[in-house]
Amino acid sequence: MLLTLALGSLFFPGLFALCTWGLRRARPAWSDSDCVMISTRLVSSVQAVLATGSGIVIIRSCSDVITDRHWLAREYVWFLIPYMIYDSYAMYLCEWYRTRDRNHRHSLTTFRSFLSKNRLMVAHHAVILFALVPVAQRLRGDLGDFFVGCIFMAELSTPFVSLGRVLIQLKQQHTLLFKANGILTLTTFLSCRILLFPFMYWSYGQQQGLSLxxxxxxxxxxxxxxxxxxxxxxxxxxxxxxxxxxxxxDPPPRQKGQLGAPGSQAVRVPPPLSIxxxxxxxxxxxxxxxxxxxxx
Structure with missing residues (x-):
């Protein structure tokens, strides 16, 4: 446990510092805010890949969804705790860099602005740290590693969400890559964060001979x-x-009128019916x- 916590405490901040340093050297024209934000997204994507991989390994190794065990179901949670703490600070750091031109110091105003804009994500991290971690590590006993692996799989959509944010930061919303990534984001989010729950119920039902x-x-x-x-x-x-x-x-808005022959009046075209x-x-x-x- 302590070794895993120590590794996580070194890995995620170290990777963030390395990414920030590398981006500043590779892209000197980018602002500090760009480098910090993109580094944060890169670290989030790496964590998501690790969590998803752990989830796949756990799910594939648990033929019995109730009693089968896998060591990653507990160890990766210890590795995840430092990430949640780091990510909370990284989100605040992004907000500070974004407002640094107006206020060069870390102030209560900046912190309040950060909480106001990220209150749902901060609450999400707090629930994981103070509710889900005790459940996963102590309260559930030796049961349910399969379901812990399923929860890890929810991170599959994170790299696509992060890529979308990076493309927005780089003003690439008009590209085909941005649209394709949007489709992948919706698909992975729906399948791994929403339909995941019916899948867990279905898996338990299959084990117990029950319908969904x-x-x-x-x-x-x-x-x-x-x-x-x-x-x-x-x-x-x-x-x-x-x-x-x-x-x-959405298609680009059509002009309400179009020019006809010289000297003729503009013909008003009715807009298409839409919701x-x-x-x-x-x-x-x-x-x-x-x-x-x-x-x-």
Missing amino acids: LQVPSSIPFYCNVANAFLIAPQIYWFSLLCKKATRLF PTDQIVPWVASALWVLISRWV
């Missing part, structure tokens, strides 16, 4: 409550991603929530 709809009533009530709390922010974030995606793939994005996204999120509720 019978599983919620056959497991402790607090398990359903915990899963509801875990999936709720994922659905919210997915709705935000859908909203951004609809804006990304406003603000109405589409809540409807999609609500429909998805109802569908998942029926599944689980």
Whole structure:
């Protein structure tokens, strides 16, 4: 445990420092804010790859979803704790660099601005550190390594989310890479952060000879409550991603009129029928929530 904590405490800050140093040398025209932000995204992607790989190994090694064990299910959680602490500071550092022109010192105002803009992510990290870590390391006993591996798999979407943020930072929203990455982000986020929960219920049902709809009533009530709390922010974030995606793939606005022959008046072309994005996204999120509720 202590060795794993020490390795994580050295690995993630060290990788961040190395990436920042390398970017400053390789791209001297980039600002400090760009280098710090991109380095943060690179470290997040590396952690996501490690977590996803650990999850795959754990899932493949657990034929019994309840009792089978794998050492990574506990050791990687210890490795993850330093990352969560580092990432919280890295997010604050990005905010400080972004506002450094207005305030060169670390101040309470900067910290409040950071909390205001990142309150959901800070809460996410706090829940992992103070709730999920005790559950994963102590309260669950020797059961459920398979489900810990499934939770690790939720990180599969992180590299694509990070790449999207980097492309936005570099003003590359118009590129084909950005659009393709947006599709991959939606796909991986939906499959590994939302549909992951019905998959865990289904896997337990297969083990116990139950149908998917019978599983919620056959497991402790607090398990359903915990899963509801875990999936709720994922659905919210997915709705935000859908909203951004609809804006990304919306066709450019057409001109209301077009010029005809010389001397003729402009002909007004009626706009195509469409549903406003603000109405589409809540409807999609609500429909998805109802569908998942029926599944689980």
